[in-house]
Amino acid sequence: MSADEVRTHTAVHVVKGAVQKVLGAKWTASVYVSERHGRLTVQFDRKPEPEELERVEAEANAKVDEGAEVLEFEMDKEEAEGHFGDSIYDLFPVPASVTRLKIVRIPEWNINCCNERHVESTSQVGRVRLGGGRFRNSKRELEVEFDLVD
Ligand SMILES: [Zn+2]
Secondary structure (H helix, E strand, C coil), rough: CCHHHHHHHHHHHHHHHHHHHHCCCCEEEEEEEEECCCEEEEECCCCCCCHHHHHHHHHHHHHHHHCECCCEEEEEEHHHHHHHHHHHHCCCCCCCCCEEEEEEEEEEEEEEEECCCCCCCCCHHCCCCEEEEECCCCCCCCEEEEEEEC
């Protein structure tokens, strides 16, 4: 992972929190990162309005401007599930053999188990620009594309 990709990957968590807040889309189906471009695919049941996507971008950038901490810690899987429920999971499964999870948390924003590398503060991500959302009706999925601006 390049330094830019560590930033872009962290941006996925920031954008995901905004998508959860604005659209209420809880479940992530997949994520993709390449250099300064990222894509978050979430389970969703309709095409979002352009104003909703503008709000997602604005909320994500407000979290960047805030310079929120990106916390990483390890927990036993059972303990983590007891504390955080299924909010730490995505639709892609954690192997059953895994008993200890690395958790990534942006306080009051987003929490996920995740093994990738992250920057320490959302301010290090820099601003993001959403490239629109593509809704796939057949899969009931929304793809949210974004680029790092800074
Ligand atoms: Zn991550």
